[in-house]
Amino acid sequence: MSSKALNRRRFLTTTAGLAGGAFTFPNLLLHGQNSASKKLNIAVIGALGKGQSDTQAIALDHNIVALVDVDKKRVEEAAAKHAKYFTDAGQTAPSTAPKLYQDFRKMLDENHKDIDGVIISTPDHTHFVAAMWALGYGKHVCVQKPLCNTIWEVRELHKAAKAAGVVTQMGNQGRTMEGQRLAKEWIEQGAIGTLKGINLWTNRPIWPQGPLKKVAAAAPAELDWDLWLSSEASEPYFEFDIPTGQSNKRGKSVHPFNWRGWWQFGSGALGDMGCHIMDATFSILGQAIPVKIEVESGEVSEHCAPTWSSLKYHFAPGKNNPEPLVVSWQDGVKDGQANKPAKPEMMADLSEEGWKKASSGMIFQGTEAVVYEGDAYCASPSIYPSAKFMDTKKAMAAGTLKKTEARSPKPNNPQGEWAHCIVNGGTPSSNFDYSCPLTEFVLLGNLAIRSGKTVQWDKEAMKVTNDEGANKYIKRASYRDGWLKAKA
Structure with a gap:
């Protein structure tokens, strides 16, 4: 059977039986070509690790024409794995290998005419500048979570994407899955009575955080540290001391894994898992933004997120919560125990x-x-x-509890869904109209953590109203010249 027929069968399988709120595909075919044969030309910025899995999500259906990583060794490894992926899938690798770069700006300057879309899977601090550079050339963008690590960047990215008129997506795969839609349908149709509260938790961080101290060191030969910093202020390469009680099996450098705990590069536990774990909540609460956030946490340093935090996001009444509602978030290890809620009596x-x-x-x-x-x-x-779950299943089988949410054509594949919508038309599940405010919801937790106080949030004014000092965390203090947007 031809690969074209296989792709058609895969599409029919994933879209068969969609109920209510159907996922729509208007006739917006890219470049006027037949959608069954159109292959996109995709560039991937941040080529190994998560970027590798993001690439594989669409590699058999589209052309990966450029791979970018500031680490020369990693970009070469990514290219080798890309070629091997076709062999492992029983297909012949493309005759033209992806072009390899360390600087995404150079890649886009030289190849933008040959690129349809860009996947960005770098550390958090580079998401904004890389996406803005791609948008400057009018490219479709798929950005890993969180979209940015400051709220100002989220707002600016959203505006730029709308102005560019491109197809956008955030890489939070849960948004494409069946389960999140079922949970919303159950709650909206009264399967659990009236929604009274939400508890969310994660075991992150699984990397060092807390009061870490920078220690000057020699950068690896294969790493362009200046490019790794991107728009951040220039500083010497460093490693860090690991506090007593924190284990670390991945070295003492922020590259390639331990950057998440550093405010200038990452977004802590919230940035790593919030856009996943808070996603269903955000959907169920009608994409609302909290009005107040209370906080407790471990020690917060100037440079790093704490080893644990507990937050209470306060929401005004909405469609699925007739009364004000609190969403509780817990992460890390507190007093030697997993920082998670007690198991409810109903469970x-x-x-x-x-x-x-x-x-x-x-x-x-x-x-x-x-x-x-x-x-x-x-x-x-x-x-x-469990008896209540059986009743819900029976109601679904009888049709008295209905499927009302649009289903994704590419479950568990946000990159595939994004590419599908570029070619066929339609709106990805986690497009920026959805994922930008979701990311803001997540990052408000970090705003509270860094301020160390309860913060009251004015969404329209984009400011904390009860603590002026907290507003300095809404935006980066500065950006290095030459990083904020593409050359028109």
């Missing part, structure tokens, strides 16, 4: 072993039952007590 028939294994998860507390998912993506939610 008595979930074993203690099962509860212990839920290192990340969510609970939607209703007056009659709870929706529970012991995973970050809301892929397979359940209802407790």
Whole structure:
């Protein structure tokens, strides 16, 4: 069977049986070509690690024409893995290999006429500048979560994407899955009574955080440290001392993994997992933004996020919460124990072993039952007590509880969904109209953590109203010249 026929079968399989709120595909075919044969030319910035899996998500259906990584060794490894992926899939690798670069600006300047879209899978601090550079050339963009690590960047990115008129997506795969949609349908149609509260948690950070200290060191020969810093102020390469009690199996350098805990480069536990774990909540609450955030946490340093935090996001009444509602977030290890909520009484028939294994998860507390998912993506939610879940399944089978949410044509594949919409038309599940405010919801937690105080948020004015000092964390202090936008 031809690859074209296989792709058609894959599409029909993933879209068959969609119910209510159908995922729409208007006739907006790219360049006027037939969608069945159109292959996009995609560039990937941040080529190894997450970038590698993001590339593989669409590599068999589209052309990967450029790979970028500031680490020469990593970009070469990514190219080798890209070629091997075709062999492993039983296909012949493309005759033209991707062009390799260390500087995404040079890649776009030289190749922008041959590129349809850009996937960005770098450390958080480079998401904004890389996406803005691509948007400057009018390219479709798919950006890993979180979209940015400051709220000002999120707002500016959203405006730039709308002005460019391109197809956008954030790489939070849960948004493409069936489970998140089921959870919303159950809650909206009264399967758990009235929604009263939400608990979210994660075992992150799984990298060093807290009061870390920079120690000057020699940069690896294959790494262009100046490019790694991108728009951040120039500074010598460094490693860091690991505090007593924190283990680290991935070295003492921020590159390539330990950058998440540093405010200038990452976004802590919230940045790593918030756009996953908070996603279903954001959808169920009607994409609302909290009005107040309370905070407790471990020690917060000038440079780094704490080893644990507990937040309370306060929401005004909405469609699915007739009364004001609190979303509780917990992360890390506190006093030697996982910082997570107590198991609700309604979940008595979930074993203690099962509860212990839920290192990340969510609970939607209703007056009659709870929706529970012991995973970050809301892929397979359940209802407790179990008898209530059986009643819900029967209602779904009988059609009295209906599927009303649009389903994704590419479940568990946000990059594939993005590419599909570029070619066929339609709107990706986590397009920037959705994912920019979701990212703002997440980053408001870091705003509270860094301020160390309860913050009251004015969404329209984009400012904290009760603590002027907290507003300095809304935007980076400065950007290096030559990084903010592409050459027109």
